[in-house]
Amino acid sequence: MAFYKITDAALLEKINAFFDQLDAAKIEIQKFVEAHGFEDFCTRDSLSHGFEFVGMLVKHDQEIDLDKWKTLPFDEKHKIAAPRKSNRKFYNEWLKSSPILKVSYLPLINLIIKDDIRTAYSTGLNWADKECFLFETKYAVVPEAIEILTSEYIKLNKGGEG
Secondary structure, eight states: OOHHHHHEEHHHHHHHHHHHHHHHHHHHHHHHHHTOOOSEEEEEEETEEEEEEEEEEEEEEEEOOOTEEEEEEHHHHSEEEEEESHHHHHHHHHHHHOOEEEEEEEEHHHHOSSSSSSTTTTTTEEETTTTTEEEESOOBTTTEEEEEEEHHHHHHHTTOOO
């Protein structure tokens, strides 16, 4: 595993555009969730499987229409509500009105890694600000990626996790 940073303006513009698009999807999901009367949402987010909208978070005592929504446990205060596929009419309406449900990281991976890979299990990202993009990987990287020491990665990362 090696640590890298990207400061090349042209490549950063493409990386930032990817994250701007991902942020816009999250905003649309939040609006969608609030329009359905829920407070927050639950996602899966991994490089190998992408960013995916899973369902809405609801408190255990919150009343919801169980003909429309199925629930799954989440934590001691919340459960996840997702549309019931067996209620085809509601599910199809929900799908038609829903925002982007999944965003793949493959376009981003293709910007920073030279190898032809379909998944990046051994890659970690840190998009702390728009002036420097940090990542770690075992794959061959693009020429714009500068290999850095672990200590520099930690300093640039402000000690946080990627």
